Amino acid sequence: MKEVRILAIESSCDETAAAVVENGQTILSSVVASQITTHGKYGGVVPELASREHLRAISPVVREALQRANTRLEDLSAIAATVGPGLVGSLLVGLTYAKSLSFASGVPLIAVNHIEGHIHAVILEARRDGTPVELPALALVVSGGHTHLFEVREGCRYRLLGRTRDDAAGEAFDKVAKLLGFGYPGGPVIDRLAPYGDPRAVKFTFAKMKGNALDFSFSGMKTAVLRWVESRDLDAEIAARRALQRESRSPSVEQWLALTPKDTLDLLASFQHAVIHELLTRAAACADTIDARSLIVSGGVACNTGLRERARALGLPYPVYFPTPGLSTDNAAMIGAAAFPKLERKEFAAFDIAAQANLALA
Ligand code: KG4
Ligand code: ZN
Numbered sequence: 595m596k597e598v599r600i601l602a603i604e605s606s607c608d609e610t611a612a613a614v615v616e617n618g619q620t621i622l623s624s625v626v627a628s629q630i631t632t633h634g635k636y637g638g639v640v641p642e643l644a645s646r647e648h649l650r651a652i653s654p655v656v657r658e659a660l661q662r663a664n665t666r667l668e669d670l671s672a673i674a675a676t677v678g679p680g681l682v683g684s685l686l687v688g689l690t691y692a693k694s695l696s697f698a699s700g701v702p703l704i705a706v707n708h709i710e711g712h713i714h715a716v717i718l719e720a721r722r723d724g725t726p727v728e729l730p731a732l733a734l735v736v737s738g739g740h741t742h743l744f745e746v747r748e749g750c751r752y753r754l755l756g757r758t759r760d761d762a763a764g765e766a767f768d769k770v771a772k773l774l775g776f777g778y779p780g781g782p783v784i785d786r787l788a789p790y791g792d793p794r795a796v797k798f799t800f801a802k803m804k805g806n807a808l809d810f811s812f813s814g815m816k817t818a819v820l821r822w823v824e825s826r827d828l829d830a831e832i833a834a835r836r837a838l839q840r841e842s843r844s845p846s847v848e849q850w851l852a853l854t855p856k857d858t859l860d861l862l863a864s865f866q867h868a869v870i871h872e873l874l875t876r877a878a879a880c881a882d883t884i885d886a887r888s889l890i891v892s893g894g895v896a897c898n899t900g901l902r903e904r905a906r907a908l909g910l911p912y913p914v915y916f917p918t919p920g921l922s923t924d925n926a927a928m929i930g931a932a933a934f935p936k937l938e939r940k941e942f943a944a945f946d947i948a949a950q951a952n953l954a955l956a
Contacts (some may be wrong), residue, residue: 598671599663601695602930603656605688606708607739608632610651613926614663618934619722622663624920625929627651630779631843637772639738645683652691659926663783667699674933677943678953679704679739685949693945702935705943706832708924709735709955710891713746715921715928717776723775725880727915728887734877737893737924738764738779741810741873743880746890750935752956755831755880756808763869764895766812770819770865774828776836778849778942784862785898787846787854798868798878808880814867822861831855845932878910890913896922 597616604611613624629647633639660666675692678685689705713733720727731746732755741763743756761769764781771780776787781813798818801811826940833852838845849858873895881889889912891905897919905914936942 598934599665600672600704600930600933601653601660601665601670601927602674602706602933603688603692604676604708604711604926604929605648605652605684607678607684607924609924610648610655610688611924611926612656612659613697613930614659614665615718615808615927615930615934616826618931619718619946621718621927621930622665623659624654625659625662626926627655631784634778634839637683637745638768641681641683644681645687645749648684648687652687655694656691659811662857666822667695668702670699670701672697672702672704672933672937672942674706674929674936676711676929677947678707678950680708680951682949683954685951689947689949690706692836692933694697696944702942703945704941705947706929706932706936707953707955708929709740709742709744710750710752710802710932711928712737714932715917715925716890716892716915718928718931719917719921720858720915725913727890728913730884731890732877732881732884732886733890733892735872735893736763736866736873736895738762738768740893742955743808743810743877744883745886754954754956755884756806756810756876757812758812759803760811760813761766761816763810763873764893766816766897767895769816771864771882773820773823774862775832775839777839779894781895782897783850784866785900787850788863788866788900790851791856791859791861793863793867795860796864798862798864800868800872808883810872810876810950812869815872819861819865826857831858836912839918855938861908866898866900870898870904873901874904874908878908881912886912888912891916894923909929915926
């Protein structure tokens with residue numbers, strides 16, 4: 595079989611990424627330039643700054659991905675780029691760059707949905723490791739922008755079965771961390787501190803969903819945290835943590851612990867516990883409705899240690915797949931993996947294809 599190499603570009607949010615993926619499963623290179631230090635001081639992604647940073651990073655990142663993979667443009671079978679969903683100014687940078695490369699080299703262009711990329715991060719690793727994901731699968735895509743449940747069938751067919759009615763789970767992590775002075779992104783910090791608190795200390799109520807019982811909601815938990823904070827005098831501890839953030843790029847667990855009383859650690863542990871409960875209860879119920887043969891969890895929040903442990907501890911009657919952390923958060927290898935079946939189907943994109951901020955997968 596002829597080796598098929600795809601150059602993939604991802605720029606939908608705050609990472610500029612490029613990768614070369616062979617035959618949909620071998621990552622020859624994967625380069626990710628993160629903008630965390632740019633956005634960290636604002637407590638979230640600032641779209642105008644993101645576009646500017648992408649513009650600065652795109653050429654060197656793509657060049658490095660090709661160099662590390664020892665690949666020239668003429669060795670490529672396709673150039674893939676994320677077309678949506680995401681920040682339109684950010685998407686435009688990667689997509690336009692991919693279009694120009696494709697135009698100049700004559701290598702065909704493939705447009706990939708970012709969420710499909712997250713799902714393929716898992717499919718890629720499972721195939722590579724010789725334990726391919728059995729279909730139908732239920733995919734829980736859970737990140738800063740998305741919390742969705744999809745049925746995944748043969749031939750890359752997807753059906754949306756549930757979604758968040760308000761915040762995405764990662765967004766809830768980020769907002770709670772910001773409120774308490776833990777900086778951005780909040781998920782990784784809360785994840786590292788949660789084991790030091792009691793997950794049953796603070797009770798969170800779970801929203802009963804009118805309509806689709808498989809939809810998620812996180813805004814109630816966020817409000818509960820806000821009320822908890824307002825009912826106490828936490829100004830001094832929050833100010834101390836904000837000062838630490840300004841001084842240190844990525845504080846250590848010990849540095850955070852020194853500035854965080856037990857009550858606050860209990861709150862973090864309980865909040866994380868509640869988010870995990872919401873995610874896994876609805877995902878497991880949803881998997882039953884489609885007789886799923888596997889559960890895929892992907893997206894930035896899939897890095898969460900507590901989520902991984904609880905998913906394993908549930909003893910579900912089908913395998914649960916998580917990507918390795920580097921493939922859970924935004925990267926371009928997942929875009930290259932998702933582009934591979936499109937290349938086989940010759941599903942190429944025209945040069946007038948537009949970036950779509952709200953592109954749906956199904
Ligand atoms: O997939 P991703 O890199 O970007 C989006 O497509 O949104 O996900 C980023 C999100 C952020 O909200 C971040 O706080 C969250 O994933 N995240 C985590 C963890 N690592 C990243 N949330 C919980 N626990 C983690 N370990
Ligand atoms: Zn993502």
